[in-house]
Amino acid sequence: MKRRVAIVGAGITLFRRRMLESPKELSFEASKMALDSAGLTLKDIQSVVSGSAPDAFDGVHMKGEYYLDGMGAIGKPHQRVYVGGGTGVFTPVGGWWNVASGLYDTCLCVAEEKMSPLHPHPQYAFWSIFDQILERPLGTTLLWIFSLEMRRYMHKYGIKEEEIAEVAVKNKGNAIDHPSAQLGARISVDDVMRSEPICEPVKRLDVSPPSDGAAAVILASEKVAKKLTDQPVWLDGVGWTLDSTHWTNRDLAYPEYVEKAAKMAYKMAGIKNPRKEIEVAEPYDPFDYKELHHLEGLQLAGKGEAPKMTVDGVTQRDGDLPVCPSGGLLGVGNPIAAAGMMKICEIFWQLRGEAGKRQVKKDARTGLAQAWGDLMQVGTVTVMRS
Amino acid sequence: MPILEKITQSLQARRWTDSIPLEFHYTAGVAGEEFRRVLKDSGRFLLSKCAKCKTTYIPARMFCPSCFVEMKETMTLDEPGYVYSYTTVNRNRTGEESEAVEIALIRFDGVKGGIVHKLDVSDPSKLAFGMKVVPILKDAGERTGALTDIKAFRPQ
Amino acid sequence: MSQKITSYPGHEITPDEVKEGKYLHVIYKFEPRYSWAAGVAISRFLTELKDGKIVARKCYKCQRILVPPRMYCEQCFRPTDEWVRIKDTGTVNTFSISHVGTDARRLKTPILIAVVDIDGASPGMGILHNLGEVEPSRITIGMKVQAVWKRAEERQGAITDIRYFKPVER
Numbered sequence: 001m002k003r004r005v006a007i008v009g010a011g012i013t014l015f016r017r018r019m020l021e022s023p024k025e026l027s028f029e030a031s032k033m034a035l036d037s038a039g040l041t042l043k044d045i046q047s048v049v050s051g052s053a054p055d056a057f058d059g060v061h062m063k064g065e066y067y068l069d070g071m072g073a074i075g076k077p078h079q080r081v082y083v084g085g086g087t088g089v090f091t092p093v094g095g096w097w098n099v100a101s102g103l104y105d106t107c108l109c110v111a112e113e114k115m116s117p118l119h120p121h122p123q124y125a126f127w128s129i130f131d132q133i134l135e136r137p138l139g140t141t142l143l144w145i146f147s148l149e150m151r152r153y154m155h156k157y158g159i160k161e162e163e164i165a166e167v168a169v170k171n172k173g174n175a176i177d178h179p180s181a182q183l184g185a186r187i188s189v190d191d192v193m194r195s196e197p198i199c200e201p202v203k204r205l206d207v208s209p210p211s212d213g214a215a216a217v218i219l220a221s222e223k224v225a226k227k228l229t230d231q232p233v234w235l236d237g238v239g240w241t242l243d244s245t246h247w248t249n250r251d252l253a254y255p256e257y258v259e260k261a262a263k264m265a266y267k268m269a270g271i272k273n274p275r276k277e278i279e280v281a282e283p284y285d286p287f288d289y290k291e292l293h294h295l296e297g298l299q300l301a302g303k304g305e306a307p308k309m310t311v312d313g314v315t316q317r318d319g320d321l322p323v324c325p326s327g328g329l330l331g332v333g334n335p336i337a338a339a340g341m342m343k344i345c346e347i348f349w350q351l352r353g354e355a356g357k358r359q360v361k362k363d364a365r366t367g368l369a370q371a372w373g374d375l376m377q378v379g380t381v382t383v384m385r386s
Numbered sequence: 387m388p389i390l391e392k393i394t395q396s397l398q399a400r401r402w403t404d405s406i407p408l409e410f411h412y413t414a415g416v417a418g419e420e421f422r423r424v425l426k427d428s429g430r431f432l433l434s435k436c437a438k439c440k441t442t443y444i445p446a447r448m449f450c451p452s453c454f455v456e457m458k459e460t461m462t463l464d465e466p467g468y469v470y471s472y473t474t475v476n477r478n479r480t481g482e483e484s485e486a487v488e489i490a491l492i493r494f495d496g497v498k499g500g501i502v503h504k505l506d507v508s509d510p511s512k513l514a515f516g517m518k519v520v521p522i523l524k525d526a527g528e529r530t531g532a533l534t535d536i537k538a539f540r541p542q
Numbered sequence: 543m544s545q546k547i548t549s550y551p552g553h554e555i556t557p558d559e560v561k562e563g564k565y566l567h568v569i570y571k572f573e574p575r576y577s578w579a580a581g582v583a584i585s586r587f588l589t590e591l592k593d594g595k596i597v598a599r600k601c602y603k604c605q606r607i608l609v610p611p612r613m614y615c616e617q618c619f620r621p622t623d624e625w626v627r628i629k630d631t632g633t634v635n636t637f638s639i640s641h642v643g644t645d646a647r648r649l650k651t652p653i654l655i656a657v658v659d660i661d662g663a664s665p666g667m668g669i670l671h672n673l674g675e676v677e678p679s680r681i682t683i684g685m686k687v688q689a690v691w692k693r694a695e696e697r698q699g700a701i702t703d704i705r706y707f708k709p710v711e712r
Contacts, residue, residue, distance in 0.1 A: 014552030020565065021448075021553060022415025028449045029551035035454070042454035059410035059570070069451040116557070119409040119569075121646035132578050133402040133588070134610055134701045135670050139644060144655050144670075147638035155636070155683045179550045200639040200678075213552070244616055248657045248668040249608070252636060389613035389621045393582055400585040400699060407573040413565050416553060422566045531566040 005099045006225035006232035007092070007217050007384065009038025010345040015182045015213035015333030018116040023058050027070030027112045030214035030338075034108065038218045038228060045218070046104040048073035050080050051091030051111040053336035053373075056125035059117040071110045071216075083242070084129075085286065085373020086380040087111060088215075088340015093238045093380060095219040105221045112214040113335035122210040129375050131245065143199040143207075145376055149252045150201055150289045156253040157304030159292075161201055165192035166310045167288035168205050171324050174317065175331020177357035180342070182211055182333035192288075208286045211333035215341035217348065231352045237269030237383030245375045258297030258372060258379030266299075269383040271366075274299045278383070279364035280350050281321060282343035284372045285328040294370055295323065297379065318361040325350060325358050340371035344382065351386035414531075417448040422531030424462060429523040429535070433497060435459040444499040466542045467492040469517045470500060474510070492519060492539055506538035518542040583611045586625065588699040594691050598663050600624045606664040628662030630689035631710065635659045635668045639678045654678060658687055658707050674706030686710040 011033025013019070013026055021029065027050075035041060048071050050064055060066045064080030071078070081087060081094040088111045095109040115122035126142035153159065166189060175184035187205065195205040225232040241260040243250065250256075262274070271277045283294035292306035300321060301309050309315055315323035326332055326346040329339045347367035349355040370381045393399045414422050417434065424432040434457040435442045436450035444463065449456050472490035476483060488505040506522060507513055519539040529535035560567050580588060583599060587610060590597040599611035599622040606615065607626050615622050637656035643649050654673035659666060673681060674690065687707035697703040 012550065014550050014554060016552065016554040018413075018555050018557055018560065019552050020413060020416050020419065020555045022413075022418060025415045025417070025448045026552075028454075032449070032454065032456075033551060056408060059408070059412060070449070072451070072454050074451050117410040117412050119411045123646045124408075124644060127644050128406050132404060132576070133580055133584055136404065137700060137702050138655070138670065138672060139653060140670070141640065141642065141644050141646075143642065144638060144640060147640070148636045148655065148657055151638055152636035152683070180552075196641075197639070198642055200641075202638075246610070246612075246616070248635075248670050249666060251666060252657070387621055389582060390623060391582060391613065393585060398585055398589065400580040400588045401577050402580055402700075403575070403577045405573045405575040407571070409569065409571045411560060411567050411569055413555070413560060413567045419565060426566070532568060 002100050003102055004222040005096050005219055005235045006222065007235060007348050008220045008225050008228050008232055009034045009040065009218040010216065010348045011037060012180050012215040012342060012345050013213050015180050015211045015335055015338070015342070017182065017209060017211060019114070019212035021212070023060070023063060023067040023112055023114050024070035026114060026212065026214040027067045027110055030112070030216040031071050031108060031110050034216040034218050040218065040228070042072040045072060045076070045106050045108045047098045047107045048076055048078045049091055049094040049098060049107060049109045050078065051082065051087040051094070051337045051341070052080065052113055053082065053084055053087055054125050056128070057113060057115045057118055057122055057336070067112055071108060083240070083374055083378045083380060085284065085336055086240070086340065086371045086378040087337040087373065088342070089344060089369055089371035089380040089382055090240060091337070091341060092217055092219065092235060092344055092382060093240060096235055096238050099219050099221050105224045107219045108216060109219060110214065110216040111337040111341035113338045114212045115210040115335060116212050143202060145247065146287050147199040147202045149376065150287065152252040153289060153293055154201065159304070159307050162189050162193060163307035163311055164289045164292065165189045165206070167285065167291045168192050168330055170310065170316060171285060171288070171291070171328040171330040174325055174358065175327020178327045178332050180213070180333070181327050181331055183209060184327055184331050202287060206288045208329035208334035211335040213333060213335035213338040215338045215345050217341065217344055231386065233348050233351045234385045235382060236385050237265035237271065237381070239264030239268070239381040241379050242374070243377040245377060247376050254303060255293055255297035255372070255379060257377060258294055258370065259299065261379035261381045262298045262370070265381040265383045269385070271383060275321070277366055278321070278368045279362060280325065280347065280360050280367040281323050282326060282328070282346055282367070282369045283323065284340065284370055285324055285330055286334055288330060290372070291324060291328065294372065298368065298370060298381070317358070322360040322362070325355065325360050340369070340380070343369040343371070347384050351384060415448065417446045420460065421446045425535055426529045426531035428462070429526070429529070431463040433461050433463055435461065442497045444494060444497045444501065463494060463497070465495060466518045466520045467494045467501070467539070469505070469513070469515060469519060471515070472505060472513055488513065490539065501533070503533065503536060504538040506540045512541070583613045587611050591701065591703040592697045592699040594694065594697065596628050596630050596660060598626045598628045600626050607662065607667065609660050609663040609667045609669060626662070628660055632658040632660040632687055632707065634681065634683055634685040634687060636683060637673060637681050652678065654681065656707065671704060672706040673708070675708040
């Protein structure tokens with residue numbers, strides 16, 4: 001029997017290129033902050049769901065079992081969910097299963113990532129997700145798939161690099177107001193265009209950085225949530241869909257799996273017209289073009305139309321559909337799993353009017369957070385209402 | 387329905403060999419850093435105490451996993467440890483025979499946690515549960531903060 | 543709550559500080575080695591590559607010709623039916639010019655990469671490979687390309703038996 005689930009607290013650490021904290025300590029800091037914000041202690045938590053991306057980053061095999069003391073999960077039912085970059089939004093989905101099913105009344109959902117131990121560069125861990133026989137021998141790097149996808153997207157709809165660069169300018173600017181942000185800065189389209197090419201058409205300022213960080217939310221059943229707060233944020237829709245790793249056989253200009261995940265979440269939340277009903281959105285933006293790509297997959301923009309929305313200012317904080325008011329991955333940082341959770345925290349704070357300087361102008365009551373990942377194959381979506 | 391064709395001659399079955407080289411530079415964390423500094427500088431163990439449940443932990447930790455609060459109080463250990471359990475290992479990591487080494491899980495009275503390390507016992511027949519042991523430290527100049535700053539534990 | 547909290551937890555350090563020894567660190571290297579079974583489909587694919595040919599697999603239900611070949615059609619969720627030899631020419635679906643290597647260090651010579659839709663396979667059936675013998679600025683989506691193979695005696699049954707794809711002369 002499905003029950004209504006609410007988010008009642010959130011916590012987040014700083015996101016930085018390298019943090020002194022160990023994985024357990026990072027998890028503790030985010031979890032403690034979330035508990036304090038909800039007025040709860042560890043005794044009130046009945047189950048824990050954690051999300052973290054490849055073990056290869058932290059450098060501890062089976063790291064779900066390693067960091068769980070920092071999430072208060074000793075002696076508790078704990079699941080680790082993992083879908084690459086989609087993990088951060090998939091973590092509260094896992095928590096939703098725990099609470100909506102009636103199994104538990106409270107669930108602590110924590111996403112942690114420590115990318116700094118991997119030497120010489122965290123990007124190296126991604127190399128092993130490619131096909132070992134047909135792709136790795138060519139010297140693949142993660143940047144290849146992004147640049148190939150970006151090129152195809154630009155080609156199909158006639159989009160210019162300058163239009164895409166507007167997203168980097170917006171998000172890095174928004175991030176200045178986020179207390180955890182790693183790369184908040186005022187830059188211009190020109191700065192982006194002149195930054196060095198990494199894997200054309202991707203340039204340095206089009207990309208989010210590797211980071212260490214953790215974020216957490218607390219989920220509660222309707223009964224418990226109403227006792228804890230008069231401002232619960234309801235997790236009304238969840239959706240997730242995967243595609244295959246045969247990414248070279250796919251139409252790279254459109255993320256169909258994101259559309260399917262979004263439709264699943266919209267159906268559950270009773271959303272018929274996403275563009276009108278979603279009032280604030282946090283799509284996944286590891287690269288600037290990805291925000292546009294995902295807005296279209298999420299049905300928040302017509303195919304090929306997201307760039308115009310950005311250039312016209314519709315997606316600014318004072319626009320009709322504010323997108324990434326937090327500053328996104330481009331500005332706040334990209335500790336893979338924690339980044340998606342950062343977006344969940346942001347929508348939580350936005351819908352309660354607690355986002356401070358980042359608060360969007362319109363009175364937003366329905367928000368969406370989305371993440372994406374693996375070998376360009378997963379879409380995870382949540383719809384939240386206050 | 388299973389796939390329609392299988393490989394019938396072993397020569398047709400191909401394989402691909404490769405490796406995934408990885409290099410990690412681990413730092414010890416906020417509490418771990420302090421623990422290692424104390425070991426390096428003074429050759430002693432740093433403990434943490436939870437103000438709520440009064441449990442002391444070795445090695446020092448940032449938070450108490452039971453009470454889920456930050457532990458701010460630390461102290462160094464002065465007493466010897468005792469052998470909680472021990473074993474003799476004569477195989478290396480890849481399973482080949484190697485020189486026999488005694489290792490033990492060493493615990494400390496009134497403290498939660500323990501340290502796994504080598505035992506330096508001239509007469510292995512004297513090894514016993516509960517035997518009191520103390521660390522044999524490297525010279526201060528050679529210590530780096532790693533647990534290998536201790537060469538082994540020996541009977542007190 | 544986010545505006546009520548004044549300080550967010552975490553202690554930042556920099557990679558340089560770690561390198562300089564300001565924070566104690568341990569270096570650990572390991573290199574797991576693998577011998578992966580290619581499986582039924584890819585074993586045949588590699589054997590054909592050694593022979594200088596590209597082979598695909600056909601599903602009779604959806605009529606798609608799939609490359610890289612697979613023994614089951616993931617859309618119809620049934621076994622595929624027939625091997626089909628396809629051409630070694632194709633069209634550039636998308637491409638990029640990479641200036642960094644697998645370890646994120648800058649390369650002296652950029653690598654040219656593309657997804658090439660192979661002629662004879664179903665539309666959109668691409669494989670990942672390199673491009674060569676072409677000026678980066680002249681690569682376009684839709685460009686017709688041709689595989690350049692290693693000499694027969696150098697071929698081992700690997701994706702690298704094709705050195706790269708080059709533009710077809712018109």
